[in-house]
Amino acid sequence: MTIKLLALGPGYLLICLSWFCLANSLQARDWLTFGHDPQRSGWAVEEKILTAQNVSGMELKWKVQVKNEPKALTALTAPVVAAEVTTPQGIKTLVYVAGSSNLVSALDADNGNPVWSRNLETYAKASKESDWLCPQGINATPVIDKRTAIIYTIAMDGRLYGLDLGTGKNRFGPIQFVPPFSKNWSLNLVDGIIYTSLSQGCGGGQSGIYSMDVRDPFRPVIRNLLVSNGGGGGIWGRGGPVVGRNGRIYAATGDGPFDPSTGEYSNTILAASLGDLKLCDYYTPTNWRDIFRYDWDLGCSSPVWFAHKDYHLLAAGGKEGVAYLMDADSLGDKDHQTPLYITPRLANDEDTFEGKGIWGGLSAWRDLQDQTWVYVPILGPVSKHSPKFPKTNGPNPHGSLMAFKVALDITSKKPILEPAWISGELNVPEPVVIANGIVWALSNGEDVRQTKEGGVINFQNLTLLTAEQRKDNPNRAVLCAFDAQTGKMLYQSGSALDTWTHFGGLALANGRVYIADHNSQVYCFGLKGK
Structure with a gap:
């Protein structure tokens, strides 16, 4: 074969080599950002290795301790993954995590060996002690720009770093x-x-x-869209801002005043134009006063953007335990208070502000039959007002995953969420990952109590638990895999993880699933013999 290529000349050889490199590049599988993509869908559309038929053969491939000191409840961010990275040791797939003590680490995906680690310098000093509300370390999951081979992260002092994927050296x-x-x-x-x-x-x-516009490293442009004049309206869904394919960026805001005339947009799902961050739309539930009064933050969960037939859609939810389906091009219609669909209450009959309802973020997937699915992580028991699910998979007193089909209402012909299945027990589920007909869920096992009193909020009588009290927790996280259409459990990791996680997430690439725990350990699960 080599003789034939040489006989045809160097130009033909170059073309063949180019096609070979392109084919290899197209096979590269990455997880570049939280939730896989800017829409935070959680759908690893490229994954072909893990199937419903072989996933029962998963095992722990490696576990690595990262030299990071947890701060309050935080430790490592959710992992991100880049394939075909040029390193001093050759071409590798690398797994990246940022740590609460101001570090970024890159691990070899094959064996977990460290490839590089950076402790980011800071000259700023915090004015108060760290606590679980304000841990004062790296908190944001980094993002990878594969085109420029840079990973971006925000250090504890608020500075944005761009580090070389292969070496960790400063590039921005x-x-x-x-x-x-x-x-x-x-x-x-x-x-x-x-x-x-x-x-x-x-x-x-x-x-x-x-x-921050980073296209010109010598002239970065910084913008912001502030949603409150005080301390309210926090946007603390796990995925941060969500970017649609329609030129808009979305966020769900937390408790606080709502008054558009004075720039107060708490208790709201809002949309801004990409680039200039000009507010262009919003949806505020009609019961926003109750959401504010009872601390039922919408901001505790990231929306998910997805397309369905002729619609651009956005799904969101919060502590109240209600999910909203919105037209992403007109969130609340003309009055800003009319979404496409609101579910009955799914959880939190207790009306509490801690450890119940919808937290973290929703996810979306389209199957081979062109059916769109939405997955909602539920903390706490199912509400007595919840709709009936055709498929159930056992008791779930501490949490579950609810799966909905996107359907069209018989009368209005507009999209609605139709219950499909509900999982068995998941003790504090994180936002899920969907790949090749499998839903991957992490039951994180953390202690969700925030106050000594609990129950319905009473601002005059609250005793916040300390991080030490919340960390005194014997539970451990568990990785689970479900059939994406039925909720049947296909795999469970058992006792493979040593401890719990807090506000984390999964990464999936090349047939492997990556998790970080509160002890600053990174885990890799994959098929036996692969």
């Missing part, structure tokens, strides 16, 4: 992006602009969406 910045010791959330990257969101007023940072 650091440049001040958000206030030092603010609480920022998973980075998103679209068209050379980095996006994040802020919550809880940590470090004096105002709630909102923040962006």
